[in-house]
Amino acid sequence: MGFYVQALILMLLATTVLSFVGSVPQVPCYFVFGDSLMDNGNNNNLVTEAKANYPPYGIDFPDGPTGRFSNGRNTADVVAQLLGFENSIPPFATVKREEIVRGVNYASGAAGILDITALHLGGRISMNQQLTNHATTISRLVDLIGNGSLAQVQEYLNKCLYTVTVGSNDYINNYFIPQYYQTSSLYTTEQFAEVLIEQYSKQLSKLYEYGARKFGISGVGYIGCAPALMARFKTNTCVDAANGAVIQFNAKLVSTLGDLESKLSGAKFIFLDPPLGYSSYFNVTDIPCCNVLTTVSEGQCAPNQIPCSDRGNHIFWDGFHPTESISLVDGARTYEALAPLYSLENKGSFPVSDADYSD
Template sequence: MTSFVKALILMISSATLLCFAHSVPQVPCYFIFGDSLMDNGNNNHLVTTAKANYAPYGIDFPDGPTGRFSNGRNIVDVVAQLLGFENFIPPFATARSDEIVQGVNYASGSAGILDETAEHMGGRICMNQQLTNHAITILQLVDLIGNGSSARVRQHLNKCIYTVAMGNNDYINNYFYPEYYQTSTLYTPEQYAEILVKQYSKQLSTLYQYGARKFGIHGAGYIGCTPAMMKRFNTNICVDAVNGAIIQFNTKLVTALGDLESKLSGSKFIFIDPPLGYSSDFNVTDKPCCNISTIIGEGLCAPNEIPCDARENYIFWDEFHPTESASLVDGARTYEALSSFYASEPKGSFPISAV
């Protein structure tokens, strides 16, 4: 862990959750696409087992259970705080018109690159639908800041940071779930990674066409080391077959991002490596902090049960998702990786027109 990241963690740990900063944000807007690692409430009203809007989720968050799959802040909350936004980036499901100028969070628990991923869990907002939701936001922005002109909105979006984190569920809730999906019998890990990255590249190209230029793309995590996947494979060590498939996906993704950057004029793609390990400050690295439900979706907390006390010592909150403490580390790493996007960006944003 770099000294810069350590300093960021110290700063963000002591910052209030209710008011982040009194200065202008370092970029005018921040848009978020992803899965449950980023979701902050988009799944709350869906018919799905991928929900986190109940206690003990949010036990360390001032608003309680909001739909975040954590005891407190998630990774993008930390990034938004470090970027200097006054409030967390709102979920698309509830974002007001006066909020969307500074960004929207489209992430959805169980979402994947492929439309069919996690269909056994019920409702979810896959990457293609998240793109559709972003198009809806852009139409709203045309009225809010463009005075009817899409060109002015595009100028605004060109300055925004876009972070995207997809691929985890295409393995957790597709390729490595043969009870529901045939992908692991139809494709080798390499072939499947090629299919995912090809589709992902098209989706990122669509974001570019909408006006995105500054992309922070999270690599898929080493999900073979999550308690849920170790339980699924009946082992107490990381599942090499799962992590090996993830490495193939990330390797192909890095190459694809380089190709996109060379083809899409003015674009910049930053690949954000998944963490290989954490500071020794985390004493519990293979067990969840909350009691796991046997009724609700796989690996999620049992409703209304008391979690562990020393949450700062745990990496995993439930069997898939990190604690707030781990997200402080990952969020600071992400912020550092994105530094070229905000270091040279002039401060300020378009005013909201009267509506």
């Protein structure tokens, strides 16, 4: 791990520990929606190219390959840890009945805002299906903690944290692969952003109807600088067309979140900026740490290959996803940005070292 990352985490650890009292997490539950950046095992049993439950994924995670598209923790794991949860938020695919009270991770590799996104990769759980899965969770909570009352469960959910990280696949695995999808011939990038935002707004409104009030919404990262996308476009520099497209999407998303907050009583939306500037702190910025595939599942690690040994100096673990070092930084940054959404009176415990954290 680079010196900057160590310093940032140690500083955040110190300030967090000093502010914690008791052993209760800062929010009663944490629900995670999104794509492979947050997936922690929901795709493992799907018939899909988009899965990461094999080595070298998980080489630095206590439980080995779990379905995380990383060498170790992802951002959702870090946020959960900083919020004071003892373990990571469990995936919907394997969550136990008694675990749903503290939250569920619904994220799925290759998931998009649009249902058709990444169809060529096989199974994936789109944002709409993740909402359906959340409705299933709510029905279970009605029996578990609501004494049969949906209103009582929704009152509980009002206090919980919801983060959503979705949209990149609608570009990577839809708009920018015209051999599979017609969207780039049907829409300009601005029009496509409008199509996505219209659907996304409905999805966030549905979460509100279910009881969500505290939202952390991630902007789409600068996908044009991902090694796999540069390889697809046969260039050694960031793909301006891809980055320009997501800049349009993010601008419309910020505006839409403001509109939703003004319309939906009691809702609070925080836009989470995509990460920038990490190249100043990591020695290797555009080379994947693992050997990547060039087949349909382009950019993913080739199975059972030995990855680089200096993983702490890399931004990219595979062709699209960050290393754990980046997730530590991004998780800390996300946690700080979400501060208005978690209670200052309800603090939780924080592990004293990385070794204390595992599933």
